[in-house]
Amino acid sequence: xxxxxxxxxGTLVVxxxxxxxxxxxxxxLGLGASGGALGPPVFVDAxxxxxxxxxxxxxxxxxxxxxxAVFDCDDDGLPDVFVAGxxxxxxxxxxxxxxxxxxxxxxxxxxxTSMTQVTGAYPIDIDGDGQVDLAVLxxxxxxxxxxxxxxRFEQANARWSFSSPSTWVTAFSAxxxxxxxxxxxxxxxxxxxxxxxxxxxxxxxxxLYRPGASxxxxxxxxxxxxxxxxxxxxxxxxxxxxxxxxxxxxxxxYYTAAEGGEQLWRIDPGQAxxxxxxxxxxxxxxxxxxxxxxxxxxxxxxxEVYLTSQGxxxxxxxxxxxxxxxxxxIALKRGVIATHPVNGGDPLPSTAWHPEFADVNNDGYMDxxxxxxxxxxxxxxxxxxxxxxxxxQADGNYIEEAAAAGIVNFDHTRGAAVVxxxxxxxxxxxxxxxxxxxxxxxxxxxxxxxxxxxxxxxLEVGLHQAGGNxxxxxxxxxxxxxxxxxxxEVVVGGGHISGELGRVHFGLGSAPEAQxxxxxxxxxxGPWLSVAANQIVDVERGADEVRTWTPSGS
Numbered sequence: 001x002x003x004x005x006x007x008x009x010g011t012l013v014v015x016x017x018x019x020x021x022x023x024x025x026x027x028x029l030g031l032g033a034s035g036g037a038l039g040p041p042v043f044v045d046a047x048x049x050x051x052x053x054x055x056x057x058x059x060x061x062x063x064x065x066x067x068x069a070v071f072d073c074d075d076d077g078l079p080d081v082f083v084a085g086x087x088x089x090x091x092x093x094x095x096x097x098x099x100x101x102x103x104x105x106x107x108x109x110x111x112x113t114s115m116t117q118v119t120g121a122y123p124i125d126i127d128g129d130g131q132v133d134l135a136v137l138x139x140x141x142x143x144x145x146x147x148x149x150x151x152r153f154e155q156a157n158a159r160w161s162f163s164s165p166s167t168w169v170t171a172f173s174a175x176x177x178x179x180x181x182x183x184x185x186x187x188x189x190x191x192x193x194x195x196x197x198x199x200x201x202x203x204x205x206x207x208l209y210r211p212g213a214s215x216x217x218x219x220x221x222x223x224x225x226x227x228x229x230x231x232x233x234x235x236x237x238x239x240x241x242x243x244x245x246x247x248x249x250x251x252x253x254y255y256t257a258a259e260g261g262e263q264l265w266r267i268d269p270g271q272a273x274x275x276x277x278x279x280x281x282x283x284x285x286x287x288x289x290x291x292x293x294x295x296x297x298x299x300x301x302x303x304e305v306y307l308t309s310q311g312x313x314x315x316x317x318x319x320x321x322x323x324x325x326x327x328x329x330i331a332l333k334r335g336v337i338a339t340h341p342v343n344g345g346d347p348l349p350s351t352a353w354h355p356e357f358a359d360v361n362n363d364g365y366m367d368x369x370x371x372x373x374x375x376x377x378x379x380x381x382x383x384x385x386x387x388x389x390x391x392x393q394a395d396g397n398y399i400e401e402a403a404a405a406g407i408v409n410f411d412h413t414r415g416a417a418v419v420x421x422x423x424x425x426x427x428x429x430x431x432x433x434x435x436x437x438x439x440x441x442x443x444x445x446x447x448x449x450x451x452x453x454x455x456x457x458x459l460e461v462g463l464h465q466a467g468g469n470x471x472x473x474x475x476x477x478x479x480x481x482x483x484x485x486x487x488x489e490v491v492v493g494g495g496h497i498s499g500e501l502g503r504v505h506f507g508l509g510s511a512p513e514a515q516x517x518x519x520x521x522x523x524x525x526g527p528w529l530s531v532a533a534n535q536i537v538d539v540e541r542g543a544d545e546v547r548t549w550t551p552s553g554s
Contacts, residue, residue: 035510040401043441057435058087066414067120067497073151099423120497128468161217173493175235181468188230234494239322249289281324291496293355308352344384354496359507362456365392373412415498457533462503465541474521481511
């Protein structure tokens with residue numbers, strides 16, 4: 001019998017917006033926070049009632065992309081959603097959900113956020129003014145939209161002296177270097193475009209944008225050459241050095257067997273980027289790279305890397321620690337290789353896109369969601385290819401439970417987000433489809449759809465500091481629950497053209513209380529701060545206690 005636990009929803013302290021694509025979730029699998037692994041949650045299809053009505057679609061260019069950005073655009077504590085449209089207009093949706101109730105969204109009809117040719121987007125506060133901005137990726141370039149509050153935006157490429165490439169943009173990541181007021185931006189290009197806007201089937205160089213001498217805008221872009229038709233990129237501290245290097249995943253379809261591969265760039269502040277090679281211990285890997293997710297699975301404080309592809313996916317771990325970027329694959333051993341569809345009966349290989357680590361049942365064991373769907377009608381790959389939901393187990397391995405969770409469907413999925421949309425402590429799911437409506441799934445707990453049960457305890461932690469990097473991108477949050485320490489590195493980037501920015505969700509198992517500690521982006525470590533489970537807290541740099549958040553009117 002599953003353990004029941006009542007969610008605090010009346011005199012409540014409940015969970016608010018979650019940002020998982022904008023963070024790396026790094027709890028240690030194999031060591032639950034408290035108690036054993038729980039069964040799958042129940043996801044109820046809330047698409048029709050939610051009002052989040054959007055279709056990503058079009059021709060050839062729409063076969064890739066299909067991302068979304070999840071962030072709070074009006075500072076009410078609930079995550080709003082911006083969804084790409086491809087040939088259709090993109091859509092910004094305000095979250096009108098009642099905390100603990102059903103999911104409700106309203107479309108905000110604005111010409112700027114309804115632009116076409118959008119492939120995906122990432123939220124980030126570029127200028128540190130407390131209003132979240134958007135990096136909107138398009139077939140034709142990047143639009144930086146500056147947040148004005150109240151879910152309003154203005155075009156800001158000129159304001160920040162950002163010179164967008166005229167390419168098919170399909171990847172983005174960002175980090176802060178040193179004391180820079182503005183972030184360093186990485187832009188990933190898929191294929192070039194000719195003067196008429198048609199794909200050239202060549203791979204342009206990717207680009208790195210650093211702040212200019214004035215500090216108020218960007219200098220000329222630095223080429224990251226060679227480029228190999230990139231579909232995902234992520235700044236992360238892979239070796240525990242405090243430096244955030246850039247991992248890039250590339251599509252093998254457009255490069256030859258002798259050339260191309262996955263890439264890792266060393267990014268030292270004030271120095272030219274350097275591509276790691278064989279002399280550094282880097283081993284070439286060639287896949288049809290679609291998405292990146294990163295998480296510490298071994299408890300050594302260093303993130304493993306999950307890479308989606310066609311056929312088998314990769315879960316890479318450092319071979320001998322942080323001395324060299326030499327990785328080995330443990331996807332088969334852990335049970336997340338996901339080569340073929342588990343549901344639907346199609347025997348052909350899968351095509352995977354957006355990976356995301358998140359504790360969907362709050363048991364303290366990190367789970368893994370992987371979106372799937374045929375590129376179009378590629379005959380050698382499965383056409384009935386539903387997404388996976390892998391649940392983390394006490395031994396560090398995974399079991400696939402998408403069917404038991406109720407999320408199996410056969411539309412072709414691309415970008416996604418695993419977030420708490422209604423502030424009830426349960427992570428919901430939004431999936432972007434190709435030439436089919438967005439699907440919204442509400443998590444109602446474990447048990448059955450007719451008799452759902454509550455899950456484990458939980459906590460949500462937001463960070464704030466002074467200066468340009470207001471949301472502390474690059475920080476590591478540690479939550480100690482019982483004997484277990486869960487670690488989360490806050491990042492912008494990764495996934496498949498989909499990003500999230502907001503408070504970080506932790507499943508605590510049966511732990512009634514926890515302690516929180518933050519290692520800030522410059523390496524300064526704060527004190528352990530005590531906090532009760534099942535609430536939302538914000539940590540202000542330099543504070544000696546957390547600040548609790550509750551929904552307005554509660």
